[in-house]
Amino acid sequence: MARRSAVKALIQLKRFSPLPGFRLSLGFTWLYLTLIVLLPLAAIITRSLRGGSAQFLHAISTPRVEAAFRVTLASALLASVVAAVFGFLVAWVLARYNFPGRRIVDALIDLPFALPTAVAGISLTSLYSEKGWIGRFLEPRGIHVAFTQAGIVLAMSFVGLPFVVRSVQPVLEEIDTAMEEAAASLGASDWQVFARILAPVSLPALVTGAALAFARAAGEYGSVIFIAGNMPMKTEIAALLVVTKLEEYDYTGASAIAVAMLALSFVVMLSLNLLQWRLQRKVGERI
Amino acid sequence: MTRVILVVAALFFVALFLVLPLAAVFAQAFAHGWRIYIDAIRERDVLAALRLTLLVAAIAVPLNVAFGIAASWAITRFDFIGKNLLISLIDIPLAVSPVVAGLMYIELFGLHGWLGPWLSQHNLHIVFAVPGLVLATIFVTFPFVARELIPFMQAQGGDEEEAAVVLGAGGWSIFWRVTLPNIKWALLYGTILAASRSIGEFGAVSVLSGHIRGRTVTLPLEVEMLYNEYNFTAAFAAASLLSLAAVITLIVKKAIEIISGVHTPPSKEDFAE
Numbered sequence: 408m409a410r411r412s413a414v415k416a417l418i419q420l421k422r423f424s425p426l427p428g429f430r431l432s433l434g435f436t437w438l439y440l441t442l443i444v445l446l447p448l449a450a451i452i453t454r455s456l457r458g459g460s461a462q463f464l465h466a467i468s469t470p471r472v473e474a475a476f477r478v479t480l481a482s483a484l485l486a487s488v489v490a491a492v493f494g495f496l497v498a499w500v501l502a503r504y505n506f507p508g509r510r511i512v513d514a515l516i517d518l519p520f521a522l523p524t525a526v527a528g529i530s531l532t533s534l535y536s537e538k539g540w541i542g543r544f545l546e547p548r549g550i551h552v553a554f555t556q557a558g559i560v561l562a563m564s565f566v567g568l569p570f571v572v573r574s575v576q577p578v579l580e581e582i583d584t585a586m587e588e589a590a591a592s593l594g595a596s597d598w599q600v601f602a603r604i605l606a607p608v609s610l611p612a613l614v615t616g617a618a619l620a621f622a623r624a625a626g627e628y629g630s631v632i633f634i635a636g637n638m639p640m641k642t643e644i645a646a647l648l649v650v651t652k653l654e655e656y657d658y659t660g661a662s663a664i665a666v667a668m669l670a671l672s673f674v675v676m677l678s679l680n681l682l683q684w685r686l687q688r689k690v691g692e693r694i
Numbered sequence: 695m696t697r698v699i700l701v702v703a704a705l706f707f708v709a710l711f712l713v714l715p716l717a718a719v720f721a722q723a724f725a726h727g728w729r730i731y732i733d734a735i736r737e738r739d740v741l742a743a744l745r746l747t748l749l750v751a752a753i754a755v756p757l758n759v760a761f762g763i764a765a766s767w768a769i770t771r772f773d774f775i776g777k778n779l780l781i782s783l784i785d786i787p788l789a790v791s792p793v794v795a796g797l798m799y800i801e802l803f804g805l806h807g808w809l810g811p812w813l814s815q816h817n818l819h820i821v822f823a824v825p826g827l828v829l830a831t832i833f834v835t836f837p838f839v840a841r842e843l844i845p846f847m848q849a850q851g852g853d854e855e856e857a858a859v860v861l862g863a864g865g866w867s868i869f870w871r872v873t874l875p876n877i878k879w880a881l882l883y884g885t886i887l888a889a890s891r892s893i894g895e896f897g898a899v900s901v902l903s904g905h906i907r908g909r910t911v912t913l914p915l916e917v918e919m920l921y922n923e924y925n926f927t928a929a930f931a932a933a934s935l936l937s938l939a940a941v942i943t944l945i946v947k948k949a950i951e952i953i954s955g956v957h958t959p960p961s962k963e964d965f966a967e
Contacts, residue, residue, distance in 0.1 A: 626791025
């Protein structure tokens with residue numbers, strides 16, 4: 408009886424609503440969420456800890472695993488910077504200028520979301536390998552992209568780009584141009600307008616987009632494995648190592664790496680929320 | 695002048711970074727002519743993979759649509775304890791690597807997993823079988839419909855539905871006559887995102903598939919297998935079908951944005967009201 412009222416308290420309405428379907432829709436939502444997301448999440452976390460925390464730490468601190476995490480994190484960080492720089496440029500052009508084909512470019516930005524990662528992977532590999540359209544210009548100059556860490560960064564920037572553009576673009580569209588015009592009429596240079604008005608206002612969105620791109624890149628698999636070369640200790644990413652461990656029937660090892668990856672992306676998401684909140688407050692104070 | 699330089703720079707970047715990879719898929723697929731291309735996509739394994747891909751999407755997408763509608767109805771029309779927690783939990787699949795998602799289901803349903811022994815006693819196969827592919831696909835597209843509907847229905851408010859209640863309408867007739875017509879574009883938008891990702895998902899299904907040709911290989915996995923067999927023309931031919939689906943997705947998405955105003959920032963006229 409006590410348990411029943413506890414359950415009831417848990418889903419209790421805070422305010423009366425005349426609309427029907429509250430219990431049905433909320434019940435189905437929680438049930439589906441539990442079955443599809445929470446239960447599998449619990450399964451993998453308990454599996455990784457089954458041998459105790461010492462075994463967990465041992466599994467994620469072998470030289471090969473540490474190297475995979477180093478490669479993954481460094482590449483994802485670089486890729487999010489690349490995506491932030493070019494994403495900001497594209498978002499700016501789309502938000503501020505009208506030019507022929509603007510709608511087509513705008514639609515194309517989501518290509519990395521829509522294109523299956525395996526397709527992106529083999530396509531980028533063929534473009535940047537020795538005989539590819541781009542590789543044939545780079546290879547003779549000693550610039551190797553395919554099967555090196557540069558290839559990993561490239562593939563990760565590809566999947567990360569839309570996150571930056573789609574975060575920044577609406578913010579740039581919303582900034583009132585009157586503010587920039589006022590600054591310009593008071594004698595501010597283009598650079599001052601950018602540094603004093605545009606940069607602070609769009610910074611939270613840029614950070615958000617870059618962090619989302621980073622999180623996506625750190626867990627990315629399909630687009631990276633073809634171009635990476637997958638040399639242990641050098642160009643092997645964490646997601647691939649999970650699959651390799653699994654193929655070797657090392658379930659504990661695979662789960663330990665997977666849980667470390669989960670923890671990492673949850674930390675990124677959490678600090679993103681905090682950072683955004685603080686940045687927004689700062690901008691709010693200044694205006 | 696700055697404007698011209700920036701536009702040209704952005705266009706050059708988009709061409710190099712986005713258009714070229716797309717074009718390369720088709721160029722490689724047709725490298726040896728039409729006939730070889732047609733033969734490659736009419737290969738039995740490719741057709742089986744295509745059928746399986748569509749089957750998996752046909753199960754996963756409607757389930758996530760049902761979930762998206764239920765979740766957004768509960769979240770936007772009622773005030774209850776744990777609402778913010780629920781909203782955060784719905785986003786979890788976006789933060790999980792597809793490979794990790796696949797592994798979760800192995801730990802749950804695999805032979806060494808929680809439910810594995812029970813499943814094998816009853817001769818039920820989830821891992822390395824079609825149900826596993828469906829589960830993986832549901833997971834990676836889990837929040838897509840809900841995330842489109844929640845902000846949209848929040849902005850719309852529940853006044854019209856409350857009026858329908860006052861006028862004596864029942865639950866289902868409110869849904870079909872009031873809610874659904876109001877949310878149809880946002881719902882379609884989310885459904886298309888989910889369908890597109892379902893068709894193209896690679897990492898999560900790769901872990902759960904077992905790669906049994908003709909039985910558990912979806913089209914993206916077939917692309918990988920052909921590529922790893924150095925059968926590049928066939929791999930790109932299969933990839934061209936997926937790229938075509940991606941291009942159609944982008945066009946339909948843009949069309950919905952233009953027709954309905956979903957996902958376009960509010961213009962000044964909207965504020966004037």
